[in-house]
Amino acid sequence: MVLSSLGIVVLLLIILMPVYVxxxxxxxxxxxxxxxxxxxxxxxxxxxxxxxxxxxxxxVAFWVIANLPL
Amino acid sequence: xxxxxxxxxxxxxSVSTGYVALLIVLLAATLLTLEAIIxxxxxxxxxxxxxxxxTQAGATWGLYIGTFEWFAGMAVGALAxxxxxxxxxxxxxxxxxxxxxxxxxxxxLSAAWLIIIDLGTPHRVLVILTSWHETVLHSPLAWDVxxxxxxxxxTLTMLVLSLRLDFVKGNPSLPIQTRILERIVTIGAxxxxxxxxxxxxxxLGLGLLVxxxxxxxxxxxxxxxxxxxxxxxxxxxxxxxxAAGLLTGVALLNLTAGxxxxxxxxxxxxxNEVFRGLGRALTLFGFVYxxxxxxDVLPVVTDMAPFFEGRIGxxxxxxxxxxxxxxxxxxxxxxxxxxxxxxxxxxxxxxSIYAVAILLGVWIKAQLTVVEPLLFPNLPAIEGxxxxxxxxxxxTLGAMAIALLLFVLxxxxxxxxxxxxxVSS
Numbered sequence: 001m002v003l004s005s006l007g008i009v010v011l012l013l014i015i016l017m018p019v020y021v022x023x024x025x026x027x028x029x030x031x032x033x034x035x036x037x038x039x040x041x042x043x044x045x046x047x048x049x050x051x052x053x054x055x056x057x058x059x060v061a062f063w064v065i066a067n068l069p070l
Numbered sequence: 071x072x073x074x075x076x077x078x079x080x081x082x083x084s085v086s087t088g089y090v091a092l093l094i095v096l097l098a099a100t101l102l103t104l105e106a107i108i109x110x111x112x113x114x115x116x117x118x119x120x121x122x123x124x125t126q127a128g129a130t131w132g133l134y135i136g137t138f139e140w141f142a143g144m145a146v147g148a149l150a151x152x153x154x155x156x157x158x159x160x161x162x163x164x165x166x167x168x169x170x171x172x173x174x175x176x177x178x179l180s181a182a183w184l185i186i187i188d189l190g191t192p193h194r195v196l197v198i199l200t201s202w203h204e205t206v207l208h209s210p211l212a213w214d215v216x217x218x219x220x221x222x223x224x225t226l227t228m229l230v231l232s233l234r235l236d237f238v239k240g241n242p243s244l245p246i247q248t249r250i251l252e253r254i255v256t257i258g259a260x261x262x263x264x265x266x267x268x269x270x271x272x273x274l275g276l277g278l279l280v281x282x283x284x285x286x287x288x289x290x291x292x293x294x295x296x297x298x299x300x301x302x303x304x305x306x307x308x309x310x311x312x313a314a315g316l317l318t319g320v321a322l323l324n325l326t327a328g329x330x331x332x333x334x335x336x337x338x339x340x341x342n343e344v345f346r347g348l349g350r351a352l353t354l355f356g357f358v359y360x361x362x363x364x365x366d367v368l369p370v371v372t373d374m375a376p377f378f379e380g381r382i383g384x385x386x387x388x389x390x391x392x393x394x395x396x397x398x399x400x401x402x403x404x405x406x407x408x409x410x411x412x413x414x415x416x417x418x419x420x421x422s423i424y425a426v427a428i429l430l431g432v433w434i435k436a437q438l439t440v441v442e443p444l445l446f447p448n449l450p451a452i453e454g455x456x457x458x459x460x461x462x463x464x465x466t467l468g469a470m471a472i473a474l475l476l477f478v479l480x481x482x483x484x485x486x487x488x489x490x491x492x493v494s495s
Contacts, residue, residue: 018220043255047226059186065111
């Protein structure tokens with residue numbers, strides 16, 4: 001198997017499996033309440049963006065440290 | 071006045087002298103770590119002993135990656151515990167679920183932190199992010215970054231959702247910092263959403279379990295796919311990592327719960343029965359770890375092992391690395407056997423001490439796992455050396471201190487169990 005297609009399989013079937021399980025459960029389990037499920041999804045989205053943004057911010061912070069006149 | 075033995079929110083309000091002293095020590099350790107980081111970032115990775123490559127047979131991975139594996143394993147173990155308790159709605163273990171939830175996030179954060187430290191320069195961090203869409207197609211390291219990010223997002227979401235549920239269900243008097251947290255996590259909340267929130271917490275628990283037993287093996291697997299080094303390549307690396315992670319996750323919970331019960335005497339949320347459950351889990355995963363380790367080591371110490379693999383096995387079992395290897399085995403095996411013999415009824419203090427021994431044992435083995443193949447490469451008669459520099463030690467121990475600092479701060483912010491009402495003692 002070529003490595004690039006292996007990567008897609010690993011990403012879509014393995015790494016993202018908990019995402020499918022969680023989102024599926026939130027949206028389709030009883031009691032059906034799309035408002036609360038939607039709020040949960042928004043919280044998770046905000047956390048994900050904050051996490052990736054914080055990593056980028058850390059990269060910038062390291063750049064600042066690397067160039068401190070010490 | 072007799073001391074309270076049920077859980078109260080007083081840990082959010084009171085600040086003891088011991089707490090302040092611990093905070094000062096941990097803050098000092100954090101500042102020292104920052105100084106070491108400045109030195110490493112300004113001078114480059116030459117500040118470490120990880121600069122030897124190729125025929126010099128030095129270690130290009132060392133304490134940072136070994137401790138990353140240890141933290142990532144604990145994160146996987148802790149999130150599996152959170153997931154198991156939340157999915158099965160084991161209310162008796164709700165404080166353990168909250169503690170493991172907090173630890174899973176902190177350990178994930180510490181693991182990610184050490185990866186960034188190991189990369190060395192800020193530029194590489196940004197390259198990982200900007201090239202992710204390409205590297206994720208072929209790089210196990212990119213899968214690992216994706217897994218650790220998912221882990222942190224999921225554990226933090228679990229923390230937010232479970233706190234939202236607790237806050238919506240009850241309205242105890244909270245100190246200002248926790249009141250602010252409550253406002254953040256209860257945006258748009260109504261009492262009507264309680265049944266749905268309980269169900270969502272349950273499904274997220276299942277998501278965490280799935281995450282632990284699928285992607286959770288990737289930090290181990292990413293070594294298993296390195297074909298160029300004897301000792302790394304192999305099909306068992308993911309399982310070895312998972313076994314160590316489950317054990318250290320449970321050990322960390324045993325230790326944390328033991329210390330909290332000694333400090334606060336919470337006999338309801340951290341009952342004898344809960345400790346026996348934790349002790350049973352520690353024993354079970356201790357044996358699983360030892361069995362997996364036996365299977366991992368045995369093939370490379372037989373006479374039929376390939377030459378380069380056999381050389382590592384020999385160094386580990388009878389050679390230069392033997393003292394550390396056997397120490398790591400004993401630190402896990404002795405407590406596990408004693409727990410089994412005495413059926414986890416040795417008391418909270420002894421169980422906590424055993425947990426410390428197990429954490430240390432697995433940490434030593436994690437370092438060996440990373441370093442061994444690099445010191446004994448595919449080159450006959452060449453054996454390398456690795457002596458971590460002061461900068462490496464300070465940053466590594468500093469990562470542990472920062473993790474503890476985050477937990478100690480979380481104790482003043484996050485309620486550890488649900489309370490409908492609160493009466494101050």
